[in-house]
Amino acid sequence: MAAEGVLSFSMASLVEDVVRQHGGRLSDRDLASRKEEQAASRRYEVAGWLRKAVGVVGAKDLPAEPTEEEFRIGLRNGIVLCNVLNKVQPGAVPKVVEAPADAAVSPDGAALSAYQYFENVRNFLVAVEEMGLPTFEASDLNQGGKSARVVNCILALKSYSDWKQSGCNGSWKYSGNSKPNIAGKCFVRKNSEPFTGSLSRTSSINEKSFDGLSVETNLSGEVSSDPSEMNSSRPLNALVKAVLTDKRPDEVPGLVESMLIKVMEEFEHRLTRQNEGRSTVKDVVPFEDSKSPPKSKVVAGKTTERVKKDIFHSDASNDEHRIKYSNDEHRILKQQVSLDQQQKHIQELRHTLNATKVGMQFFQKKYFEEFTNLGQQIYGLAHAASGYHKVLEENRKLYNQVQDLKGSIRVYCRVRPFMPGQTRISTVDHIDDGSITIVTPLKYGKEVRRAFNFNKAFGPSATQAEVFADTQPLIRSVLDGYNVCIFAYGQTGSGKTHTMTGPRELTEETRGVNFRALSDLFFLSEQRRDSFSYEVSVQMIEIYNEQVRDLLATDGGLNKRYPLHDLTAFHSFFRLFF
Numbered sequence: 001m002a003a004e005g006v007l008s009f010s011m012a013s014l015v016e017d018v019v020r021q022h023g024g025r026l027s028d029r030d031l032a033s034r035k036e037e038q039a040a041s042r043r044y045e046v047a048g049w050l051r052k053a054v055g056v057v058g059a060k061d062l063p064a065e066p067t068e069e070e071f072r073i074g075l076r077n078g079i080v081l082c083n084v085l086n087k088v089q090p091g092a093v094p095k096v097v098e099a100p101a102d103a104a105v106s107p108d109g110a111a112l113s114a115y116q117y118f119e120n121v122r123n124f125l126v127a128v129e130e131m132g133l134p135t136f137e138a139s140d141l142n143q144g145g146k147s148a149r150v151v152n153c154i155l156a157l158k159s160y161s162d163w164k165q166s167g168c169n170g171s172w173k174y175s176g177n178s179k180p181n182i183a184g185k186c187f188v189r190k191n192s193e194p195f196t197g198s199l200s201r202t203s204s205i206n207e208k209s210f211d212g213l214s215v216e217t218n219l220s221g222e223v224s225s226d227p228s229e230m231n232s233s234r235p236l237n238a239l240v241k242a243v244l245t246d247k248r249p250d251e252v253p254g255l256v257e258s259m260l261i262k263v264m265e266e267f268e269h270r271l272t273r274q275n276e277g278r279s280t281v282k283d284v285v286p287f288e289d290s291k292s293p294p295k296s297k298v299v300a301g302k303t304t305e306r307v308k309k310d311i312f313h314s315d316a317s318n319d320e321h322r323i324k325y326s327n328d329e330h331r332i333l334k335q336q337v338s339l340d341q342q343q344k345h346i347q348e349l350r351h352t353l354n355a356t357k358v359g360m361q362f363f364q365k366k367y368f369e370e371f372t373n374l375g376q377q378i379y380g381l382a383h384a385a386s387g388y389h390k391v392l393e394e395n396r397k398l399y400n401q402v403q404d405l406k407g408s409i410r411v412y413c414r415v416r417p418f419m420p421g422q423t424r425i426s427t428v429d430h431i432d433d434g435s436i437t438i439v440t441p442l443k444y445g446k447e448v449r450r451a452f453n454f455n456k457a458f459g460p461s462a463t464q465a466e467v468f469a470d471t472q473p474l475i476r477s478v479l480d481g482y483n484v485c486i487f488a489y490g491q492t493g494s495g496k497t498h499t500m501t502g503p504r505e506l507t508e509e510t511r512g513v514n515f516r517a518l519s520d521l522f523f524l525s526e527q528r529r530d531s532f533s534y535e536v537s538v539q540m541i542e543i544y545n546e547q548v549r550d551l552l553a554t555d556g557g558l559n560k561r562y563p564l565h566d567l568t569a570f571h572s573f574f575r576l577f578f
């Protein structure tokens with residue numbers, strides 16, 4: 001859009017107008033041919049010197065007597081110029097861009113070559129300017145450019161070289177037909193300058209150096225030197241006319257092309273600056289809009305490519321400019337990569353967080369359900385436990401009622417076997433389950449049989465376990481809170497001790513009632529330990545010949561005697577256990 005505004009005037013009509021105005025001057029052809037001869041002579045001198053300086057191979061594209069076109073083509077890549085300058089002033093151009101094989105013969109015009117080799121030419125011109133030599137415009141090496149200024153510059157360089165080779169005698173002063181040097185003018189264009197300013201300054205250089213193209217000079221009153229007027233298309237129009245006013249028709253196309261090249265250069269320059277501004281804004285956007293990193297990346301990528309392209313092609317760029325953009329680009333890419341990684345990590349963390357939340361909700365729900373179930377089960381268990389205690393109590397009552405029904409006092413009879421050496425004459429006639437029949441000795445020649453009933457009668461072959469089986473239910477009654485007394489009664493040697501305790505050599509099978517009863521007592525109390533707590537104590541005494549002795553006394557009171565009136569309930573041959 002900017003280009004359309006700047007180039008809104010009709011270049012064709014302008015050229016025609018200028019040609020028409022200056023038609024009258026075309027008659028002075030002799031003067032023109034003389035000028036051309038002089039220019040050719042100077043050009044040949046320059047070509048010869050350059051060929052000698054860089055060698056025939058180095059200057060292969062520069063004939064010894066070149067035409068103006070050949071001269072321009074031979075030098076437009078700046079390689080010969082830089083190499084010659086480096087020979088005269090070593091290190092003046094640190095880096096010379098070498099030409100690709102096909103670049104020097106590019107047939108499509110100078111504009112493309114100017115871009116390709118602009119760096120060489122620019123560096124050459126900067127160095128020459130720093131040396132105080134007359135310079136020329138880069139566009140002078142393009143088609144339609146002013147080769148005369150190039151010739152002038154190189155002749156000045158030649159003069160300088162000669163002065164150095166002569167040992168630097170005296171102060172060097174170039175006295176060719178050059179115009180005064182443009183000292184004080186900085187060739188490198190400042191990027192901040194507006195287009196019209198740039199064009200104005202360029203014209204000023206032309207005016208002071210060569211052909212009077214200045215807009216600062218009052219040319220027939222059509223061109224204003226007022227900078228403010230240069231901003232409109234009308235003064236621009238006038239400027240173009242002024243530039244072309246005193247030019248020969250055959251020079252006009254070249255000049256117009258040269259001007260167009262400048263316009264294009266400025267246009268490129270402005271585009272570069274605009275893109276630079278855009279890239280700065282777009283590069284900032286991704287950091288602010290964290291929700292759309294992929295889109296920002298593409299935008300940044302495009303911008304980067306464009307900046308690259310602009311930097312490469314911009315005629316106003318220099319090394320500093322390029323390094324700055326390169327660094328910026330590198331920094332932006334690094335930040336973009338870092339941002340992408342952070343975005344990715346944030347997405348992963350969000351995903352993990354959501355998954356964890358869902359998991360937590362699931363576990364909370366599960367926990368609540370299980371907690372409710374557990375509560376219900378505990379309630380059921382508590383209810384069952386309460387029922388169990390009721391049932392247990394009921395069972396206890398029923399159990400002991402059964403024991404009562406069996407008889408609160410039970411009497412058992414046990415007949416011991418014969419001892420070794422005893423006469424085997426028994427008075428026991430018959431033993432039934434609950435009775436025993438005794439045959440008394442003959443009295444008056446007549447046998448007497450008498451039967452006795454018991455809860456149970458045990459014969460000589462009855463084992464200890466069989467005898468204890470009928471007593472065992474009473475042990476449980478003890479733990480249910482009932483008082484129980486088991487004792488053995490009989491004459492000496494009838495087997496009381498054997499029944500209640502067991503023989504001298506005790507085994508599992510021969511243990512008597514009291515061992516078995518105590519064993520059951522501890523077993524049942526252990527079974528009920530969760531519901532009841534029991535205390536068990538044992539006392540063992542002997543009553544013999546009206547004497548009561550504590551059989552478990554350990555303090556020497558083995559023969560401790562108890563008052564007899566406390567033991568009236570016991571007979572001397574009873575063994576008391578509970």
Ligand SMILES: Nc1ncnc2c1ncn2[C@@H]1O[C@H](COP(=O)(O)OP(=O)(O)OP(=O)(O)O)[C@@H](O)[C@H]1O
Nearest residue numbers: 415416417490491492493494495496497498499503
């Ligand atoms: N059922 C039995 N089987 C085998 N041997 C027995 C049996 N009963 C008793 N005896 C034996 O008979 C003997 C006398 O028994 P025991 O000492 O138990 O009688 P006791 O009634 O305790 O006598 P005391 O009143 O004099 O103490 C012992 O040698 C004992 O081993």
